Amino acid sequence: MTKSTNEFEITPEDLNNSLEKNEPMFLFDLRLQDMYKEGHIDGSVHAVCDTRTKDTLMPKIPKNVKLVLIDEDGKMSAETVAMMRSFGLDAYYLKGGMKNWTNELVKGSLPAxxxxxxxxxxxxxxxxxxxxxxxxxxxxxxxxxxxxxxxxxxxxxxxxxxxxxxxxxxxxxxxxxxxxxxxxxxxxxxxxxxxxxxxxxxxWSQVLNAVNAEENPKVIQVEKIGKGCLSHVIISKNDAIVIDPLYPAEKYLEVVKQECAKITHIIDTHQHADHVSSAQQLSNLTGAPMYESNLEEWDRTANFLDDGQEVAFGNSKLRVIHTPGHTPGSLSYVVDEKYVFTGDILFIESIGRPDLRDKAEEFAAQLYDSLHNKLLKLPPNTVVFPTHHGESVTSTKGVFSTTIEKTKQHEILNLPKEEFVQRVVDVTVPRPMNYQKIIQINKGSIPLVASDVPDLELGPNRCSIAGV
Ligand SMILES: [Fe+2]
CATH class of the missing domain: 3.40.250.10 (Rhodanese-like domain)
Incomplete structure (x- = not known):
């Protein structure tokens, strides 16, 4: 026999006394939001009792604090109390609901x-x-x-x-x-x-912030600050190339509008695993062509880039270098022999992780070659713009960048190849949350649902090898 829920009812007098004594408890008002707005018991939270609440919020409600549910007449709340108790919650309901409540009410809606x-x-x-x-x-x-x-x-x-x-x-x-x-x-x-x-x-994971990073050609760094993801807009004359655009794409329209520039090329460095690329959305919004690595598999139509290819824009030139190791088709881009956009291969404080595709050893060896035989051979004063920065990295006036010369000081970049590979293979870093689904979206295999992006991207970026 299930217990009667009557024993979990609380009279208005008892509730009022508990509130006056400031006893620890959470009050949930289950009525319609308009009714709640018109007047509710001070300290009560408007709550919707739906499947999402049941599945996501209910398990998070502490079991050590008393809950009191409030509705119009005490009927629905009595049923909800029975359900909440089955989750182990210390739930009660206001006897007779708000119809029985004669004490003071406060007006208003959500908290500030x-x-x-x-x-x-x-x-x-x-x-x-x-x-x-x-x-x-x-x-x-x-x-x-x-x-x-x-x-x-x-x-x-x-x-x-x-x-x-x-x-x-x-x-x-x-x-x-x-x-x-x-x-x-x-x-x-x-x-x-x-x-x-x-x-x-x-x-929070969706806030994008744009900062001027370099002049001539101009580089504007757009950071997803909640995740430490970096993207770049390079402007030469009035042409703009966007590298690794983040979601939502509209931010880049704002950035180029301020510069009176036009987006002419949209380019990813690789198939990202930890954040959604907005390359397709930006291409749809602007009509600008999208460019992807020819050395990775795609289920979307795009222009494809190969090692050694050059892309002209404004008065500038972007040169493609194939730098595998993080993903097999990762590309780095050298612009006017002044800047290099290294994707997830070379970071300010670290290097990329090669283990997302389950071939860590092979990828680590490729990573070594990409770093030592290609990127580190660039002129020492080349400015390095990666696609992520770690939490420990501080910016210079809001800009996250370094130089080839400085990256040569990374301890791991001073190891012989065998030791490098061993070190990289030995490091295990948790994989990015939802990485398989994010890869599928970025690859074009499944459609992007805009409302899903914040939840998909919730969490830190994990494309680097922390502590290396
Ligand atoms: Fe990545």
Whole structure:
């Protein structure tokens, strides 16, 4: 026999007393959003009880904190309590729902939010306190630099609360802002004001920031700051080449408009595994042709580039070098013998990982040859623009670049070939999240669904060999 849910009801008087005593609890208001907006119990969070909530949010709700569900008449909430209890949650519902509630109500809707773009401009602001409320293992896997982790299960813990500086601008963070919303309401019940990061880490992973990197020909570096992915727009006269465009493609239209330039070529260095290339979308938007490596397999139509080929644009020239090792068809591009765009082969602090296609040893040997016989043979003052940067790398005035001369100091680049291969093969780095699906999209094998991109790209970039 299932237990009657009556024993999990809470009277308005008892709820009011608990609230006055500031007892730890999460309040979820399940009514329609308009009704919630018109008036709700202070501290309650508007919640939608649908399959997505059940599948994604429910497992994340702490089991050590009491939950109280509120609806209009106590009927649906009683059923939901039974379901939540089957997940091991300490759930209760307001007896008779809001019809029975005679105490004060507050008006309003969602908590205040900060957009990912606004936050990106405030990252260095010492008055901003980033509070990530995910579980510690999720936090240690990937986080916004400078953020502090207090899991939602500890949000009522006096010791945790005491760590939160009340004189700072607090931003609560989670994957999609659901848990952050709960945290913001919970903090408000402790007298702490905070704002949620709108669209959470998924939104954060989509912010693109453009910085002028070089002049003559001009290079504008466009960074996906949540992932450390880098793309480049090179402008010569009024022609613009975009290398490794990131999603969403519209950003590049903005960049070239400001420069009064026209996109003439869209080029990828290789089939990316950790982020979605927007080459196809940018090509659709601009009519500019798309160029891909002829040494990789594609299910889309494009122009294909081979080793030694040259592409003229404006007054400039882009020269193709085949640099396998990260992927078999990886290409690097030398522009006007001044800059080299190295994709995921040579980074500022590291080198690319060769193991995404399960042939680590063979790829590591190719990587060695690409680095030593091709890239490191370029003039020492050639400016290197990779497609990623690691978390530990600092920019110079917002630009992530280095020179061939400086990269020669990477310890791994001073090893003999055999040792190099062994070292590279021995390093195991977790693979990028969703990498197989991302490869399929970039290859053109499955269509890109725009709304899927933030979730697909959530997480760090993992194309380099960290610590090497
Ligand atoms: Fe890559």
């Amino acid at each position: 939010a900060i957009s990912p773009e606004e936050l990106s401009k405030k990252l260095q602001d010492p008055n901003v306190y980033l509070l990530d409320v995910r579980d510690p293992d999720e936090f240690s896997d990937y986080n916004i630099p400078g953020s502090i982790n207090i899991p939602l299960s500890e949000i009522f813990d006096p010791e945790s609360i005491s760590k939160i500086p009340q004189n700072k601008e607090i931003v609560t963070i989670c994957p999609h802002s659901n848990m952050a919303t709960i945290a913001t309401f919970a903090l408000a019940r402790n007298g702490i004001k905070s704002r949620i990061l709108k669209d959470g880490l998924a939104g």
